[in-house]
Amino acid sequence: MSSTTPPRRSTMKDVARHAGVSVSTVSYVINDSGPVAPDRRARVLAAVQELGYAPNEPARSLKRRRVATIGLIVPDLGNQFFAAVAEGVTEAAMEHDVLVVLCTTDATQEREAYHTRLLRGQRLDGVIYLSGTGVPPRALQELAELHAVVFVDERLVGLDVPFVGADNRRGARDAMAHVLANGHTRIAVIGGPPALWTSEQRLAGYREALAAAGHDPDETPVLRGDYRQESGYVAAREALTAPEGSRPTAFACANDLMAFGVIAYCRDHGLRVPGDVSVVGFDDVPLASLLVPSLTTVRQPAADMGRRATEMLLAHVAGKESVAAEDLWATELQVRESVGPAVQ
Amino acid sequence: MSSTTPPRRSTMKDVARHAGVSVSTVSYVINDSGPVAPDRRARVLAAVQELGYAPNEPARSLKRRRVATIGLIVPDLGNQFFAAVAEGVTEAAMEHDVLVVLCTTDATQEREAYHTRLLRGQRLDGVIYLSGTGVPPRALQELAELHAVVFVDERLVGLDVPFVGADNRRGARDAMAHVLANGHTRIAVIGGPPALWTSEQRLAGYREALAAAGHDPDETPVLRGDYRQESGYVAAREALTAPEGSRPTAFACANDLMAFGVIAYCRDHGLRVPGDVSVVGFDDVPLASLLVPSLTTVRQPAADMGRRATEMLLAHVAGKESVAAEDLWATELQVRESVGPAVQ
């Protein structure tokens, strides 16, 4: 780290003096926002080079009333689905020369509230919000009034905010239909937190498929996880230590991480997948296809969703009023090894 | 998104007028930076509440010459190791009420250069830099002169910048020693890009262990990957389609992702791990323990490293000159299923 005293950065004034022109001329050159004679332009550019001048962004933001920065609020990057959304966001932002402020909430209301307040104070162009709790923090209402906001993946009701997500219900229906097509009758569902829209959508999809196949959805037990691996492990234990005969032969998991937990439980207890137990997940994170057995799951185009949300946000900021209120992406069932024929 | 016209945010002046005091009094209250009589303080607070006032950060930054924001440059979040570092950074930053600007480079020189330039212009308090190429962009020198910078994981030579990383050489030596202890003699190394310090350190560690066990390190073939899964897959193919008898029975992979690639190749080609082929990785990403077989690998405390780097950066910004030049973390071998006894 520089142990020298902070070398005072040069300002436009310095550049102007150095080039023998006025500050406005320098500004015109920097922003290409006014007519400048070729020779003077060259002089300015040379001075910029020489002094290593770079504009002071806070000053610029103050004047322009625009910061060229968006916020991204996301539960946790350890979940590759969220990581992929974040990648999509940063890539799209980069194409527009916009900075991304990253906030991770660990899916807790406290941290969601904290970051929402924090971003509220910033002059941001907008915020991409992935809720991990399903509960809008107080400040979110204000945030949404002050800035452009787009929800991604998780939809919060009661707020007039555009949404980018996947057709969760449909995806879950396909997953369950696939399990049923393999002859399973005793199926356990491992859902996400009840407060989340995605959880309920996926549950609804599972039930739809169950009903369509002539089952009574209410007879299928629903265990509640929290979308983390550990909770899948715990749920698997609960279901698989039930009285013989009522144990499920298949698990429909509301996300891949929990499905990984189920598979880990099976491995630790000598159960074969898919020999003894079949498993489907949701998300299709990169490692789903790598696992042995590879995981049958539902693909969500995470990076695309992040990119799209960013584009929507920036389009809105740019004044385009034709911003869609909703952008629902199709999911795609990925048939792999973790689902096999039912055994009795 | 708000379809109404942007509700002009109130300024300190508004609050002052509303509370019947001067702007300085408001500033004193907001920042708790001056003496204010209790009743007037209350009036100000009430006005703030009523108007929903929040300070204009760009203006504040302009005046204070400090932005309370750090930059984070990272190759890609799809690699859970980097994602974990990023989590550590955001958590530490949150504790200091500092924002994090996220930049992903996809490990390309172009994007590293782009983001370095971009951040150079911002008035940041500092930058946490994870190189994906090993090549410092032009602007990095300037960046480091202007801002506090800390390298994490990957060390770039020739720049006087503090470093937070793991003892890569030692970790690799342990990994290779473990493989050798299992009786393997034909071992293939899958290294990272030659330009990276981590690649060379790990390679050096492998060679050290080889030599210590009485092998000639030069007889061990080194295949070069790029730390991505696919390159591990390709390298495995290359090594395992070699003439019978010269095929390796074990792979030492410079990171987990490439080890996953090797395992995927084996799965696709009917080779058992660890029955036919043993594999060790490096990083211990969350999914390493989940894989079947679980991956024997070297643990790096990624989140801790991110946290520590952030603390160092902020300590430096706060003027504490006692910032260490280097912070090397111990690694820990995680013995799991993917390494077994050598077979002939």
Next chain:
DNA sequence: TTGTAAGCGTTATCAT
């Protein structure tokens, strides 16, 4: 204890 006013480094209007 409170208020006045001078910047912070830009951008953009308006003369020239």
Next chain:
DNA sequence: ATGATAACGCTTACAA
């Protein structure tokens, strides 16, 4: 085509 100059919203001497 160029250059003064007045904001932008805040912090902070300094004055009262």
